[in-house]
Amino acid sequence: MxxxxxxxxxxxxxxxxxxxxxxxxxxxxxxxxxxxxxxxxxxxxxxxxxxxxxxxxxxxxxxxxxxxxxxxxxxxxxxxxxxxxxxxxxxxxxxxxxxxxxxxxIPSGPLSLRAAAADKQMETSIQRGKNLFANFCYPCHGKLGLGNGENDVNGKPLPGKPLNVAANKYDTLKEDPSALKTREDFLRLTITRGKANPAPSYSMPAWGASEGGPFNPEQVDQLVTFVMRGTEQDWADIVNIRTHLDGVDNADVVPPPPPLKPTGAEAAQVYCTTCHSFDAGKPSTVPTAPNLGHYGTEGPINDQNKAAKASDADWLFHWVSDAPKVKPGIIMPVWLDKDGGSLDEATIRSIVEYLQSLK
Ligand code: HEC
Ligand code: HEC
Known part of the structure; x- marks a missing residue:
């Protein structure tokens, strides 16, 4: 009692x-x-x-x-x-x-009321985290929390990463408080902020209210607590909660459709309009960045670049990939991921195609 x-x-x-x-x-x-x-x-x-x-x-x-x-x-x-x-x-x-x-x-021990209250709180936290997981994380991280270590209804690996693994567990980390804290912070931060990947790869959505997500910090903590301290029984419960939610016997995991790869025009809107205008009638945001509205017929714009293009058939791809390499000191950023940018080659190719279509 x-x-x-x-x-x-x-x-x-x-x-x-x-x-x-x-x-x-x-x-x-x-x-x-x-x-x-x-x-x-x-x-x-x-x-x-x-x-x-x-x-x-x-x-x-x-x-x-x-x-x-x-x-x-x-x-x-x-x-x-x-x-x-x-x-x-x-x-x-x-x-x-x-x-x-x-x-x-008394801070701890079998007689400590404080420890007993903390235990109880932890249990509640795990329960709530478990429910949040079953509702929101299941489609990408799966029945067992193994993410891409388990398959969806069509036999394809799920998009999420494995969460129900030793590397995330309090029991494996408790001997090393700094590793424990690092992992806990990583989980909290990833759940709060998400992790964007270029389409068509899946991204981990941002869930924290501070990032426009649906969860307050307490709910994020409940998820972290569940991931780190949930028992095998807790993980086994996920499928029960889920079948209960869906009203079916064995809820299949159906991940959301993968994000569509943006077209060249969309990518250019997202990445280039901070400086350039693609509308011939509207000036660029940054005056030194040329208006690219008719680039397919008018580019390259300055003579130096015209000359460079004459000797490099793939000049425009090289320019958009890494303009500072072509023209040192320029404020236009490096875009190609291999050179330290954030876009893969396919995305840059689609942007180049879009530029050449601007008549
Ligand atoms: C749309 C699919 C999707 C949903 C829904 C989703 N995730 Fe993820 N999650 C991912 C992907 C993809 C990654 C891998 C991101 C990367 O590192 O590139 C990931 C990574 C993570 C990681 C980092 C794991 C690691 O070891 O790097 C955590 C923690 C995580 N998710 C927790 C959650 C939680 C908690 C929820 C539910 C609130 C959730 N995720 C919902 C797709 C999803
Ligand atoms: C930080 C601002 C900035 C961003 C972002 C930027 N640019 Fe530029 N861009 C410039 C400037 C400044 C120039 C003028 C370079 C010069 O001195 O010739 C330029 C020039 C260009 C030119 C013309 C080269 C020529 O002379 O023919 C093209 C094409 C171009 N940028 C494409 C892009 C594309 C595509 C993106 C998006 C992926 C992009 N830029 C993003 C600043 C930017």
Whole structure:
């Protein structure tokens, strides 16, 4: 049973016992101190002499009636013990409260309330992360969380990377706190920000609210906790949650369609319009970057480049791939991935084709 409940019940019982005990002591005390007032003066005389008697000698002292048992002396002796017993109970109550506070403070161990609360929180976190995974990550990372290590409904490897692997697990990393932290940060960051890959490769979407995604930081943490600390049983639950969601017996994994490769025109819009205009009637954003609206008929634009083109049949591809290599000092960036840019050769070829189509 929860140690909190045991302590609270014990405190409550002791408190009730304490109240009852003091009630009893007060009541008992009343009983052994009779209300009867000692007779004095005329009353005393009347007790001893009838009317008309001659008082020969006054009673020298008054003798109290023999008290009814129990003897008040004995009882007032007991009172000490009762006070001591009451005190003990009171201090036991303080002791319990103190004990509770102490258990709250102990950071770890089987008795630590704090550790117990943290465990509980962790469990809740794993449960929530598991549900988020089944809802949002399943189509790309799969039933078992093995990503491209398992196949989709058509027998093709899934797009996601394996997550349910030793390299991500708290148990493998706990001996090395810095590796543990590095991995945890990596997972949190990747889930928050995603990882873009050039189409038609799949990208890992950005899920964090800070990146326009649907999840707040707490939900991202729940996913990280599930990935790092979920048990095999938790992973096995994924398919149950999913079949429940889909209302089917064995939910097949159907990844979303791969992103379409952008056309040359689309890629040029995305990558080149920060500087160039492709609209003959509209000036370029950066004045030194020529308007490429009629490039198919008018390019190359300056004489130096015309001359270079004369000796290089593939000049335009080389220019767009790595303009600084052709003309050192130019602000136009390197685009070819092999030279340190962000576009693959096929994308650059499609952009070149688009440029040549601009009449
Ligand atoms: C549209 C498919 C898709 C969905 C949906 C998706 N992912 Fe991914 N995820 C990927 C791809 C693709 C990668 C590999 C990215 C790369 O490194 O190029 C990846 C990589 C990751 C990584 C990095 C793994 C590593 O070792 O590099 C983590 C962590 C991750 N995903 C978690 C999640 C979580 C959590 C969800 C659900 C909230 C999710 N993903 C949903 C496609 C997806
Ligand atoms: C940071 C700004 C910038 C970006 C981004 C940029 N360019 Fe340029 N580009 C320039 C400048 C500046 C020039 C003029 C170079 C010169 O001095 O001749 C130029 C020149 C050109 C020329 C004309 C060469 C000639 O003389 O015939 C072409 C074609 C061209 N860029 C294509 C592209 C394409 C395609 C992209 C996108 C993949 C791109 N540029 C992105 C700045 C940029």
């Amino acid at each position: 929860d140690i909190n409940i045991i302590l609270a019940t014990a405190s409550l019982l002791l408190f009730v016992a304490l109240l009852a005990y003091f009630g009893f002591v007060a009541y008992h005390q009343q009983q052994i101190e009779p209300d009867e007032k000692p007779a004095t003066g005329v009353e005393l005389l009347r007790q001893h002499y009838g009317p008309g008697d001659t008082v020969e000698q006054p009673t020298p002292y008054w003798v109290a009636p023999i008290p009814a048992a129990p003897d008040p002396l004995e009882i007032s002796g007991n009172l000490d013990r009762k006070i001591v017993a009451g005190g003990v109970m009171l201090f036991a109550l303080f002791g319990l409260v103190g004990g509770y506070l102490l258990l709250e403070i």
